[in-house]
Amino acid sequence: MKEASELYDVTIIGGGPAGLYAAFYSGMRDMRTKLIEAKEELGGRTLIYPEKMIWDVGGVPPIRCEQLTRQMIRQACTFDPTIVLGQQINKLERLEDGTMIVTAETGERHHTRTLILAVGYGVLKLAKLEIQGAERYEAANLYYTVTEVEGFRGKRLLISGGGDSAVDWANELEPVAGQVTVVHRRDRFGGHEKSVSRMKESSVDVRTPYAVTQLHGSGGRIEAVSIERVNPEGHLSGEAERLEIDAVIVNHGLRGDRGPISGWGLDMGEWNINADEKLATNLPGVFVAGDTANYPSKLHLIAGTFTDAALAVNSAKLYMEPDAPKTAYVSSHNSRFNEKNEALSVSEEEAHR
Template identity: 50%
Template sequence: MDIYDLTIVGGGPAGMYAAFYSGMRAMKTKLIEAKQELGGFMRMYPEKTIWDVGAVGPARCEELIAVLEKQARTFHPTIVLEQEVHHLHRREDGVMVLTSGCGQQHLTRTVLLCAGRGIIDRQKLELEGANQYEVSNLYYTITDVGSFRGQHVLVSGGGNSAVDWANELHDHGAKVTVVHRREQFDALEYNIARMHEHAQILTPYTLHRLHGQQESIESVSLMNTVDGTIHRMAVDSVVVNHGYKRDYGPLLEWGLIQENNGIRVNERMHTDVPGVFGAGDFVDYGSKVRLIAGAFNDAVLGVNSALHYLDPVASKQPSVSSHNVRFRELNRKLRERSRD
């Protein structure tokens, strides 16, 4: 069985970029993803437009995933899909054995955990009869934003996702009402300002009851969280963004320390387990930036630390791609292609 220098657990933005960057560092790399395709949490919002990745955009999530996956495969890492890593065992020779839920084992000298938000469990509405509307016009994510054109859509929530969807829905021709239990929204200021320009904002309100015939919502009752008054409103669809529960499953049995919104790492992405590093939404540290751009930087630091763990004299500041010998042949092919 092959022994890898680095095994990346998780195929979201951090994991995909780590697969590319470890190739730049000439590491023998494997990437293991629990789902049947790469993309991680971004697969929850394939139609969502991303603006804040340097020199890229605006681009839909599915477009960004495709570009990241192509880049991840540059140096031909081994990619394993539909396996969820459960257990870690360290042999006497220091090699780590990762065992997936199906029983398959993977041998590696270091591990980079890019498990994102773990097993995602959406916060669903705890209202009577809510489940029956999930097959019609109650949504917890959107896969075809254009299908809401001409509808009156109620968006419930106050975080980045709720605000982003309110703006996306308006841009695709929907009338939007946003309901939030607090006056303040927890999202980027520019996006909040955009939302206030076109959406009806009802705060502080919560969804109190759903009204409909058979499987479709026709109206909703909203309750004011201050005085308890009820307001009823006709709607065509309801989109709920109340956040997610994080579940890291068996990974927490490895000796990792959970802290705030992730696993504790230091400024070089070291976890509390020797030879195990972290990156992306999976980790938490003092200056953590929860953006895709921040996940890329975490991945670089994690890969560099893994290589330095294997070879203490390896450079912590490798040459950039324009000077990296691994690109010489690729650059030659690109120049030849441009001349054709």
Template identity: 65%
Template sequence: MSSDKSVQTVDPITGDRIELFDTTIIGGGPAGLYAAFYSGMRDMKTKLIEAQNELGGRMLIYPEKMIWDVGGVTPVRCSELIEKLIQQANTFQPDIVLGQQIAYLEHLDDGTMMLTTTSGERHWTRTVILAVGYGVPSPAKLEVEGAERFEITNLYYTVMNLESFRGKRVLLSGGSDTAVDWAMELESIAASITMVHRREKLGGHEKNVRHIMESDIAVMNPYVISQLHGDGDSIREVTLAKADAAGEPTDEKVKLEVDAVIINHGHPANLGPMTEWGLKMEWSQFVAGERMATSIPGIFTAGDSATYANKLHLIAGAFTDAALAVNGAKLHIEPKASSMAYVSSHNGVFNEKNKALINESKRK
């Protein structure tokens, strides 16, 4: 049965006629946004639901970060890449719903599914693409007494504006890829940068870690923040404790004067009730098979929420996941459909759009 843009179904609770979508994408990060675009190439009636009040997913955590590793895209700030992805996602005008977190899934007698949010809204769909990353982003907070009172002044859990750190003595706690990237971004802006990490070695790409170790950025590891000393509501000094093999503080301590403290201790997975849907999982990810299919027919996954052999943890990898998931959803609905969309240069859905772009360029 082919996709029908006007298909409706019956609400099993109220008996009302409601709109039925070919696929519902849960998550508005890179995987979800590209899936929304690619499903348009497959002429699917598409809805995208994002729990936050804006699109971008975890990319919203580091809007000032420069992105270098998206094919064919010259270095671009994360915030600009989000804008481009949103513009692309809207090419075929999918329904986009913000501020709703999907919690429950119900399989209906006609083979479709009903999704219910934490606040009671309901959505009907033939297939689902889970592009939820690790769930609603929520940074791991610094577990030091009194830390929360400095969050309104100079204790940060993300870097939203690089210029706000100009000329300052910055302490950056964390050793992940993102922490290393932040340190490199701030290197030419801050007066000084000290990285503190509870492990013996920093994480991140090897080349970037080598740059950090060869730069003027001070690296103290294994150390942890054990105490914050404030002047009013601002941190003025930090006590660092040397960490043992388990990453716990010892009695060996040192004090450091600072103007700003940035914490990057990760974002714990928060998938909520989705973990109770019966999907096969490894850690906090959904196990993906052929065409990104999960263990439940009709449900697919893409991006950071997916795990499979040789998984590529890059934004570019999320795009491939998304296209495969959409193709899987299309074939689930319409088994005799083409296994993939035609490339854009040969795809008839772009004919009118291409003419419009050509005419616009001639007018300039």
């Protein structure tokens, strides 16, 4: 068994928006910080939608997801946390002194006073279209992610799904594609109300409640799809309608697998880990943030994720030091930024010379 690493104040598991902001904010609290990400790159769920426009981060104008990801990573590195990539954490053990060791599937052991789980829904995989033989079109014109909007210019496009991503891509691609058709098996969409209204008021052909039941193609390319109406009981009507299309985008959500974390004894719901208003779980010294956190006032926005991260870090700090200030001093009055502010001032002066 490998020796445990040096002791950290907080170890953050997960390198998505919640984990990245927790790494930044823990630096504001002068905590020795380690961030561990299972993949070989940081960004979490934002890596899936690099071209998607993000509108709802406070004080940030509309920004592409890939750019926001870069900025979050840069911010996370402000106070030089230790970052570990490519390690999926499997095991948690508590020592007699109350500290914890988490062990990766590689055998690496990480020693920490507190733990913040920012694992989202676990290891994420895109939900595939459940039609036999669909995979043979993935190399041509069946898409689960969009990396280049221009590739759909002038095309007849069908989007299958009814969540945020399906609605957002319908709005994003409507001015570019020749025709956008959205097929959703429910009448009600899961996207934000404003986005849904925008889609319905545009030229997008909205087909509800319908489901894609068959793909028609040759030479590895889809040429048409069959859709069928879904009755109130959730069953297909059996009456198919054929639509000629040039490309299909499937947005059926993500399927997550938390793996061994599910066996740690955490109080878990169907999708999330239950926590109190301070983001504390039922395990002492273990906190949650982001999509993985479930509490009554949970806000499912990136802005809410940032708040989760700060609350979890504050709780971790107070767990170690009950007499510490309840929150970090704001950045405009935080001594941790003094040298950095001076460096920025010098850079600005030099730029204007």
